[in-house]
Amino acid sequence: MKKVLQFLYKNQANIYKISLVVLTVFLIVYFFPKGYKFKYDIDKNTPWPYENLYAQFDYSILKSNEELKEERDDIVKNHSPYYEFDQNIYRNAKKSFSSDIKNILPDSLEQYNPKRVKQFVKKTFDDLYQFGLRIDEDRFPEDKVVILKKGPKVEEVLLSAIYKQDDLKNYINAAVENSPYKDLKENIMELFFKNTEVNVFYNAELTEKSLNQKLDNISQTRGTVKKGSKIISKGEIVDSDKYQKLVSLKAEYESQDWDDSSLNTVIVGYVLLVSLAFLMLLLFIKKYREDIYEDNNKITFIFFNILFIVGLSLVVLHFNPDYVYVVPICILPLTLKAFFDPRLGLFTHVITVLILGFIVPNSFEYMFLQIIAGIVTILTVSELYKRANLFISVFQITLVYLVSYLAFNLIQEGSIYEIEGQKFILFLLSGVGLLFVQPLIYSYEKVFGLISDLSLLELSDTNSKILKQLAETAPGTFHHSLNVANLAEASANEIGANALLVRVGALYHDIGKMKQPTYFSENQKTSVSAHDELEPLESARIIINHRAYGIEMAKKQKLPDRIIDFIRTHHGTSLVYYFYKNQQEIDGESADENNFRYPGPKPFNKETAILMMCDSVEAASKSLKEPNTKIINSFVEKIIDKQVEDRQFLNADITFREIEQIKKILKGKLKNIYHLRVEYPE
Incomplete structure (x- = not known):
């Protein structure tokens, strides 16, 4: 027992480092997304570098984002809005109208047949309220087909068939001019203006509910690939159609259920790869930064920063994988350069990017962009205590992100018009996040007892x-x-x-x-x-x-x-x-x-x-x-x-x-x- 205690005492520094690596690997692998890892990288508009690929099972072809967007836009464009016909307002207006009809004929115009005049006026009223009366608005074009809801009944009509309140005068004028009762125009006009009321209203809630239901019912797939059929041949260009088949295969492959044996096997693989990455980092520090290797506080600081960046990326990936570029990962080399030196900062950054490359979508593109950005961070950021230098460096880093992403998409899409503008916003937000490096460095100084140029x-x-x-x-x-x-x-x-x-x-x-x-x-x-x-x-x-x-x-x-x-x-x-x-x-x-x-x-x-x-x-x-x-x-x-x-x-x-x-x-x-x-x- 005494020898064991002596051994532990003499090797406590190394035992601490081993424990730190084990804990870091455990936390990273534990929170890694679990699933089959597709073994092929898919790059659009490039030759397929692997062997001929055949479908090992039946699967559906997912629609591309462009196809889904086009379908959604088409539904939104052609969706019929809902208007509601208020029966109570109509009945009250009709009742009031009927009681005032008897006053329509002045005593001086006894030559008109009262019965026929009343029939004409009632018919004009009924024609007006066939589809109701609405307020004047420019929400939709007049030739838009809308759904008019009258109680439990609905019918499709042109919006122009529902008279606008401002058109009431023109409607009465036209009706009277085409009748034998022109001399009664003012009386009829007074009657209508006194007793008519708007009774058709736009139903935003019902329209939105109906639209969302249609959007939710959009099929995410188009067609299927049968088991045994060839998906792509070696050397064949990955065009849009084949790209979508490959992406669909990857999604189907990675969504398959795991049994315990397979899950444990994958976890072992993750543990080995992540452990190997950290071993390379420790060997680099021991060989080239021995003073840092001997200081467990500094080693802890380095591993904490890696864990922080990986953890932040995992949170974003869990929320939405498309937002992975919003994580300001270049904070890592910035921070390590402030406390140590550029080579250690870059090496640690590369190791972290390699670890994240296991789980992010489009891993090659992600790793290329992040490594290039890390190199630019190391080359451009100097004298961090000068605020102007930080702003200039953040601008350069963001610019490199934008140019690199643009280049990748020009290769993959073959057109500048197919590029997703959302990614550019993410890169800009990531640049803004880099500006928080100074308060972060200050916090690290207090927690870890380190010192920076600031x-x-x-x-x-x-x-x-x-x-x-x-x-x-x-x-x-x-x-x-x-x-x-x-x-x-x-x-x-x-x-x-x-x-x-x-x-x-x-x-x-x-x-x-x-x-x-x-x-x-x-x-x-x-x-x-x-x-x-x-x-x-x-x-x-x-x-x-x-x-x-x-x-x-x-x-x-x-x-x-x-x-x-x-x-x-x-x-x-x-x-x-x-x-x-x-x-x-x-x-x-x-x-x-x-x-x-x-x-x-x-x-x-x-x-x-x-x-x-x-x-x-x-x-x-x-x-x-x-x-x-x-x-x-x-x-x-x-x-x-x-x-x-x-x-x-x-x-x-x-x-x-x-x-x-x-x-x-x-x-x-x-x-x-x-x-x-x-x-x-x-």
Whole structure:
């Protein structure tokens, strides 16, 4: 049992990584859609690259989206709207009309036969209300066939057969002009206007219900493919008809019911493929980003981001697979580039796209578009803390999406008019989603304790509380830190390191000197040194302890670990040479060198190595008297070569060529500081 516990303790980091991979694979596969996976990719208007394909079972041919849309449009266009004839209004109008007919004949016109006049007026009324009276509206054209509902009975009539209220005057005029009762026109007109009322109304609810019923009854299929019949031959062009047969076969194949044995087999396949993808990611990180591999917090962060993107895509796929492009998947490389580096961001993005390629429709098209977009993200997004850069990059990423999708559809459809405009809207929405990367990065910094360029920019402000305190307490050290920051930033730019990170690290690397500022030469205002009354060992201890004090202060101020790393490593395991030599004068060869060495660790990346070089060169340059080009060149070479010989950069990912480039920058900067000029001949 004891050996088991020892084994677990020694390998806890690796056990954690294995557990993390297992958990991530389980969550992804568990929520993967389960179903048969069609083994062929279907690309329209391209040659069929596989063997001759025969139908293994009878299946129906699905109608294309264009066919369904055309059928729906035709139904909507030809659908007859419903109008309702209100019988109560008609009866009341007729009753009122009948009671007023007796007043139609004035006393001066007794030559007319009252009975015939009443018959004429009633017939005119009945003709008017044969299909009813409606209000004037432009909802439908007058030649539209509508369904008129009179109680339980319905009949189809032309809309123009239902008189409009505004046409009442013309209708009466026409009826009277064609009768022998022209002299009674005003009386008849008064009678009709007094007693007629609109009684036919458009029934929107019934019309909508009827239309939806027709749309719901649209058949999704047209014809069938019989078992054993050839669907397509190898090399044959996938035209529209064959494309629809293949798509229908795929839909039928993937909708088949599973038995437990088949389901378990597919799950095993998914587990193996997803696990293999994550294994490749871990191997890449271990081989090329060992510092990240050793940090379980960073590994957790990377896997969490993959899980977040895959989970978001699965939610959208469950809702509607057509909306899969609305997911701003390029947030993943954007985020990882902000915290780590472009290569890791792109590699992780590709792995994530490959995993999603198992389940998305049109997987080849999806993977091509997303990988291209990921490459553009890595190439274009720089200095994320500048808001304008983010907007420009999002525009470029969205443009690449649009152009790539357009190219695919030109190949598949053979016409620009067949392209779905909805997809372009999805790409635009995805671009808008990318703008949320900045608040997302801020959240990640708080949750995972990481640091991005956005935070580095804030920390580089010399008006921050701790830097203002440094300027007041140890002004010489503050000035030294500014000079080192300038030298380090220029050096980092020269070799392609993170210039902003090394600049911020340089600003904070000596904050520990605030504890005992007068024991450091740059803060001494007189020629009398505080070390004159101390033993060399005590003086060395004070000098060395500024590193530990700095780490303590940085943690109290909650500075990120990446900045504290500069405080830890800026002296590596170098020797406090001056006080060591003083101790040798007292103890001779018995002086213990280990008492005069910084505890380390040594610089472990380019940025910390750059700071160590720049810090040593800038501090020692104060001792130069009457410097010239030759002295400065020799001075820089001597200091940095001594650090190389002392193996201070053994753990840093920095080459001899890059060290030579840094030397060149430091020589040039020192010459500018000392205002050296070319010596002219006398």
